[in-house]
Amino acid sequence: MxxxxxxxxxxxxxxxxxxxxxxxxxxxxxxxxxxxxxxxxxxxxxxxxxxSKDGLFKAVFERRAEPFARLFLGHLDQLERQYANPSAKQVVEAFVAAAIELGQEASLGGLIFVRLLARTFVEPHPVLKESMPRRYSELTRRYISALVKSLPHLSEAEVHWRFHFLANAMFNAFAGTNVLRLFMAHPIVNARDPQMVARMLVPFVVAGLDAQAAMPELVDQNS
Amino acid sequence: MxxxxxxxxxxxxxxxxxxxxxxxxxxxxxxxxxxxxxxxxxxxxxxxxxxSKDGLFKAVFERRAEPFARLFLGHLDQLERQYANPSAKQVVEAFVAAAIELGQEASLGGLIFVRLLARTFVEPHPVLKESMPRRYSELTRRYISALVKSLPHLSEAEVHWRFHFLANAMFNAFAGTNVLRLFMAHPIVNARDPQMVARMLVPFVVAGLDAQAAMPELVDQNS
DNA sequence: CTAATTTTCAAACACTCGTTTGAAATATCG
DNA sequence: CGATATTTCAAACGAGTGTTTGAAAATTAG
Missing domain, CATH: 1.10.10.60 (Homeodomain-like)
Known part of the structure; x- marks a missing residue:
């Protein structure tokens, strides 16, 4: 063979x-x-x-899945080895650091795969229905539970919502998805500079995570 | 004729x-x-x-553009008539209220057009290159300048960045773009309920806007 | 080196694509 | 009414689609 x-x-x-x-x-x-x-x-x-063409599409994702998940999980592992109870800010910074490293690592395809992921969010392909959760559920679960621990003033459901917003924001940010470029003739922001994106993004999403609960009545008081 | x-x-x-x-x-x-x-x-x-098919695509957007812009600008107009200096939270709430109203107004196509816009951000079509900025630049400019006024601790450039993040987050939120559904087998959040999205989204993005500046050295001290 | 296996290649496959055509049907107007 | 303009329709157009084929070329194994 x-x-x-x-x-x-x-x-x-x-x-x-x-x-x-x-x-x-x-x-x-x-x-x-x-x-x-x-x-x-x-x-x-x-x-x-x-x-087939579908098989190729699947293979494109399969090739990146494992190294991608390992990179992002590695940064979280390192953080949790250093701190018993990392803050939400530290968790976000771990995620961002992984994204930055990914963008610099040509062997991982750089940020191209992040852009492909961002496209797939709004343009799902049936071929990925089964493989994607299998590849990324651990990654998602680990980051969410890290955030749940670091945000005791929020119910678990609300942390899921905020992670949902955060993931959308961050993936699209690093993918360079640019609403302004479509809406304005000459937008100021350069959405394709990962360093700049990271610098501007972190305080925005960290403050969003730390914000007061929208539904405080749901928080479990016993923990 | x-x-x-x-x-x-x-x-x-x-x-x-x-x-x-x-x-x-x-x-x-x-x-x-x-x-x-x-x-x-x-x-x-x-x-x-x-x-042509391209012409149809363009026409789909043209039909929605004017009522869409008027709806969102109307809510901002109303806010600025009531308050001389509306807060960032109020500006966000005006935007969200417009999105909610859009979702309930069947004559405006509901949230379907928002979903189409969200798709177009990552899947741009050359046919829209010219018409989109012409249709939406006023809308964008007005909301950005309202935020610039309500966030004096931020430089104008940083407000543009935050609006960039905010617009991505909000459009995708109301469009129901669901990262979690692709990454997890059984996500908790129901991203297609506009009322719930609005309730969870507002505190998140408002806190993000109010957050400390990432680049405070750029803030104009003379205003 | 010979035989078996793997990989490459040009050509053709059936099919779908957006678009055009010209006549038939319908509506508008003097 | 008759004449004119507008709208609908079935059929066909050439071009491009993903895929298959069978033989030639290259590589590997005995």
Whole structure:
């Protein structure tokens, strides 16, 4: 069974090209001929290595899932090794530090995969329905429970809501999703500078997490 | 030139069906045959009324633009008539109240158009490049300048950044964009309940706006 | 080196895409 | 009414879609 250097190189080139083009134009607007042409391979290679276009899409996500989760969990592990009860701010900073590191690590695809994730949030593909929760539920659960512990003035349900807002905000922020660029002719903010995004984002979301409860009556008083 | 009841009804049915299907499947994955079938009209009707599929897409946005902007500006106008210097919280509440009203107003398409906007942020279409800023720049400018006035501890640039985060968070929140649903098998939050979204969202983003400046050195001390 | 296996490739497959056509049906107007 | 303009419709257009095929090329194993 072939795992030769040449074969790996071919499937990798396809994955790289596909990842970039899926981000840029979306799944449907990206044709097999465009992908294989960009990768410099024959069009039949996609079906040979990945079975189908759907299979390729799934493979693009599969390749990134494990290193992605490990990177973000690693920062949380390190934090919880240093502090028994990390603050919400520290948890957010761990997440942001992981995002920054991801953006600098070319071997992980940089922020391209974050952009692909951000696209997938509003443009779900049935192929990912099963694999995504399996790959990322631990990551999500760990960050949420860290926040639950650091925000005792909030009910667990409200922490889930805030994590929902926070995750949307942060993924879109690092993906460079720019509402202003669509709404204004000349927006001031440069949404594609990760360092700047991190600097501006942290105080915003930390204050949002620390804010008073919207539904204080639900907080468990016994903990 | 025809503006008969039947003709208007036909083009309206096309717009309604297209709006819904573009939200659900995106521009490329929505075929003309699917749209016209859902609208109960002949396939040639789209080209007859809107020239092309691109023209239809543009028309879907054009129909909503003016009422949408007027609704959100109306709430801000009312606020500024009542208060000379409204707080950031009041500005946010005006925006949220407009979103809630939009969701209840079937004649404005409810929240479907908000979902379409949220999709367009990460999936831009060249056809909208020119028309969107023309339609929404006043709306954006007005809300930003209201926030600039209500947040004197922030530089104008930092207010732009926070509005950038806020707009992303709020549009995606009301659009029901759900990161958790993709990452977890059984998320707790019900992201499609506008009343609940509003209740949980306001304290989060208001605290984020009121937070200390990330770059305090840039604040103009002379104002 | 020979044989078996893996990978590449050009060509063609059936199918769907957005758009156009020209005539039939309907509505408008003098 | 008859004449004119508007709207609907079935059918077809060329182009592009993902996928399959079978043979050629390259690599690996004995």
């Amino acid at each position: 072939g795992e030769s250097a040449k074969a790996v190189e071919t499937s990798t080139r396809i994955l790289d090209a596909a990842e970039l083009l899926f981000v840029e134009h979306g799944f449907d607007a990206t044709s097999m001929r465009l992908i294989t042409q960009a990768a410099g391979v024959n069009i039949a290679a996609v079906n040979y290595y990945f079975g | 025809g503006e008969s009841a039947k003709a208007v009804e036909t083009s309206t049915r096309i717009l309604d069906a297209a709006e819904l299907l573009f939200v659900e499947h995106g521009f490329d994955a929505t075929s003309m045959r699917l749209i016209t079938q859902a609208a109960g009209v002949n396939i040639a009707a789209v080209n007859y009324y809107f020239g």
